[in-house]
Amino acid sequence: xxxxxxxxxxxxxxxxxxxxxxxxxxxxxxxxxxxxxxxxxxxxxxxxxxxxxxxxxxxxxxxxxxxxxxxxxxxxxxxxxxxxxxxxxxxxxxxxxxxxxxxxxxxxxxxxxxxxxxxxxxxxxxxxxxxxxxxxxxxxxxxxxxxxxxxxxxxxxxxxxxxxxxxxxxxxxxxxxxxxxxxxxxxxxxxxxxxxxxxxxxxxxxxxxxxxxxxxxxxxxxxxxxxxxxxxxxxxxxxxxxxxxx
Amino acid sequence: xxxxxxxxxxxxxxxxxxxxxxxxxxxxxxxxxxxxxxxxxxxxxxxxxxxxxxxxxxxxxxxxxxxxxxxxxxxxxxxxxxxxxxxxxxxxxxxxxxxxxxxxxxxxxxxxxxxxxxxxxxxxxxxxxxxxxxxxxxxxxxxxxxxxxxxxxxxxxxxxxxxxxxxxxxxxxxxxxxxxxxxxxxxxxxxxxxxxxxxxxxxxxxxxxxxxxxxxxxxxxxxxxxxxxxxxxxxxxxxxxxxxxxxxxxxxxxxxxxxxxxxxxxxxxxxxxxxxxxxxxxxxxxxxxxxxxxxxxxxxxxxxxxxxxxxxxxxxxxxxxxxxxxxxxxxxxxxxxxxxxxxxxxxxxxxxxxxxxxxxxxxxxxxxxxxxxxxxxxxxxxxxxxxxxxxxxxxxxxxxxxxxxxxxxxxxxx
Ligand SMILES: Nc1ncnc2c1ncn2[C@@H]1O[C@H](COP(=O)(O)OP(=O)(O)O)[C@@H](O)[C@H]1O
Ligand SMILES: [Mg+2]
Numbered sequence: 001x002x003x004x005x006x007x008x009x010x011x012x013x014x015x016x017x018x019x020x021x022x023x024x025x026x027x028x029x030x031x032x033x034x035x036x037x038x039x040x041x042x043x044x045x046x047x048x049x050x051x052x053x054x055x056x057x058x059x060x061x062x063x064x065x066x067x068x069x070x071x072x073x074x075x076x077x078x079x080x081x082x083x084x085x086x087x088x089x090x091x092x093x094x095x096x097x098x099x100x101x102x103x104x105x106x107x108x109x110x111x112x113x114x115x116x117x118x119x120x121x122x123x124x125x126x127x128x129x130x131x132x133x134x135x136x137x138x139x140x141x142x143x144x145x146x147x148x149x150x151x152x153x154x155x156x157x158x159x160x161x162x163x164x165x166x167x168x169x170x171x172x173x174x175x176x177x178x179x180x181x182x183x184x185x186x187x188x189x190x191x192x193x194x195x196x197x198x199x200x201x202x203x204x205x206x207x208x209x210x211x212x213x214x215x216x217x218x219x220x221x222x223x224x225x226x227x228x229x230x231x232x233x234x235x236x237x238x239x240x241x242x243x244x245x246x
Numbered sequence: 247x248x249x250x251x252x253x254x255x256x257x258x259x260x261x262x263x264x265x266x267x268x269x270x271x272x273x274x275x276x277x278x279x280x281x282x283x284x285x286x287x288x289x290x291x292x293x294x295x296x297x298x299x300x301x302x303x304x305x306x307x308x309x310x311x312x313x314x315x316x317x318x319x320x321x322x323x324x325x326x327x328x329x330x331x332x333x334x335x336x337x338x339x340x341x342x343x344x345x346x347x348x349x350x351x352x353x354x355x356x357x358x359x360x361x362x363x364x365x366x367x368x369x370x371x372x373x374x375x376x377x378x379x380x381x382x383x384x385x386x387x388x389x390x391x392x393x394x395x396x397x398x399x400x401x402x403x404x405x406x407x408x409x410x411x412x413x414x415x416x417x418x419x420x421x422x423x424x425x426x427x428x429x430x431x432x433x434x435x436x437x438x439x440x441x442x443x444x445x446x447x448x449x450x451x452x453x454x455x456x457x458x459x460x461x462x463x464x465x466x467x468x469x470x471x472x473x474x475x476x477x478x479x480x481x482x483x484x485x486x487x488x489x490x491x492x493x494x495x496x497x498x499x500x501x502x503x504x505x506x507x508x509x510x511x512x513x514x515x516x517x518x519x520x521x522x523x524x525x526x527x528x529x530x531x532x533x534x535x536x537x538x539x540x541x542x543x544x545x546x547x548x549x550x551x552x553x554x555x556x557x558x559x560x561x562x563x564x565x566x567x568x569x570x571x572x573x574x575x576x577x578x579x580x581x582x583x584x585x586x587x588x589x590x591x592x593x594x595x596x597x598x599x600x601x602x603x604x605x606x607x608x609x610x611x612x613x614x615x616x617x618x619x620x621x622x623x624x625x626x627x628x629x630x631x632x633x634x635x636x637x638x639x640x641x642x643x644x645x646x647x648x649x650x651x652x653x654x655x656x657x658x659x660x
Binding site: 049052054055074075078079080081082083085087089091093095096097098106107109110111112154158 | 258259261262265268269272273275276565566568569570571572573574575576577578579653654657
C-alpha cells in the first residue's frame, strides 16, 4: 500500500521557485490500477518518480508498505526498486547491445540470481508477453510495441508488487499500444499495483481511478470508467458535481 | 501478488566479479573498434616498458656475467684513493706508488692463493716487417689462473721472482694471427716497443671483455714491461683467496699491510669483486628503472586515451545508467561497472603489449645475437599489475561521474 501525504517537490530556478508538485496526498491500495493524467509539465512524471523511489520529495511523507521512504538510504532505495518496483518508460530504455532475453534478465543479474534460474525466469517472462520467438533479437530488430513488451517483461521479472508506467503507449501506434495495455491490465488483475501516466482517455478508462494533475496539484480524482473526454477531465470546474472521489 | 519484505535490509552482496566482467565485457564488445584502439594505446605503452626494461636487465646480466667470469674471490688494488673525498696527494705528503714489492708483501698474507701485479701500456708489436699497435700487459705466471684465461699453445710466463724480467712474451690469438698468419709462432722473436722477445705461448681466444679485445694483445713479465715502457708503478694488483666469506677480513688485512708500507697513508683503492658486482648491479638497476620510466610515458598517453574513451562512453550511456539505477543497481555498483570496464581494457591491452614485447624481444635476439635481452617473470607480473592499476586509475573519473548521476536526470537523457 502506498500512502502519500502533503507531498511537495520544489525546484529552485535561480531566485524563482518552481513547484513541480504541490501538496499531493493520496492512498493507493495494493492491487489498484491508478491512472495519472494531466497536461505536459503538470508533475505526472515527478510524482511517479517519487512513488518509484527514484526521486525524493522536498517535503511531505511517503509510506510504502508501512515504511517511511524518507528514512531510507540511497542503497536502501535501490534495494526497494530492485525488489518491489518495476518501471516501464515511454522510450523503452532497453540496452541496445543486449538481446531481448538479456534485457529481461538484467535486474536478476544485479539481484544475484544464479545464471540458470535467471535464464529460466527471463524466458518465462518474455513468453508471458508473447515474445518467446524474439528472445535472441536485439532491440533494434524489434518494433516499438515489441520493445515495450520486452520492457514490461523486464519490469516484472523480479515479481514486484508495484508497476509504474510513464506514458507506456506514448511512442506506440494504437494497435501495439493496445497490446501493451492488455498486458499491463492482465498483470494488474493478477494482483500487481499499477500506476500509469497517460494522455489517452482510452487508457485512463481502464483504470479504477484517475488522478488529474494541473500545475503539480491534484485537480480532481474520478472513477476510470466514468472518463469520457479530456475536456471533461481538465475543465477547472467539474462538469456536474458528479464523479468526485477525493 | 504480495510484496516481499525487502525493506531496509541492506544485506545485498556486491555483484560477483564474474557478472561484472560479463556485463562490462559486453559493453566493450558493443564498440569493438573503439575498444581495440584504446587498448592499443596501453598495449604500445606496456610493450615499450617490457622491451626497454628487458634490454636494461639483459645488459645488466650480460655485464655481470662478464665480471663473474673472473670469479668472486678476487680483490683488486689500484693506486690512488678514489672512494673517500680527498684526491691523493692533495692533503700533503707524497703518494707512494704501488710496486711489485707491495704485491709480494700481499702474497704472504694468510688465505691468499695468488697475487698478480699487472701493468698495461700500448705499444707496437713487430714481426717480419708487420707491426701492430696493441695493449701490452705486464703480468706474472699466476695471471691465467686468477683471471681464468687459458693458454692454447706453449706456456704462459715462467714462474719465479716477479722483480726479475725475462725476454719472453705470450701473444693473444688475434695478435698472433695478424702477425704470423697460419705459420708457427712459438720460439720466434717479436719486437715489442723495440725490445726483442721470444714468443713462448699463445692464449686461448677469449673475445671481448667489457669492450676490450683482449685477444689482440701481448703478455710480458711485469718487470720487463715496466722496463720497456719505463713505468715506475704497477697499475693493478689482483689478489685471489680461497673462500668468499674471507673477503672482508682479507680486504682489511690488505689495507693494513699496504698502509704500513705506505707510511700509514691509504693511497690506494681496494675493490672486492662482490662490492663491484653489487655497485654495478645497483647502478644498472637504476638505469633500467630510468629507461622504464621513460617508456612509462607512453603508458600514460595510453591511460589518457582510456580516460577519454570512458568519459565519452559514460556520456553516451547516460540513459543506460539511469535505467540501471531504476532497476535497483546501486551507485557503487555503477562505479564498479565502469571501473571494471576500464580495467578490462587496460589488462587486455597490457596483455597484448606484453606478448608483443616478448615477441619483439625474441625477434631482436634472433636478429642481433649480441644484444642482451632478458625479461624476468617478475617484470611480466609487474606489467600486468601496472596495466590493471592504469585502468583503475584512468577509470576513476569517468566511473565517479557515472555513479554520481541522478537517476531521474539520467533517465531523461534518452
Ligand atoms: N530537474 C528539474 N529542474 C527544474 N525543473 C524541473 C526538473 N524536473 C522537472 N521539472 C519541472 O517540473 C515540472 C513537472 O515536470 P514533469 O513531472 O516531468 O511533468 P509531466 O511528466 O507531467 O510532463 C515541469 O514544469 C518541469 O519543467
Ligand atoms: Mg512526463
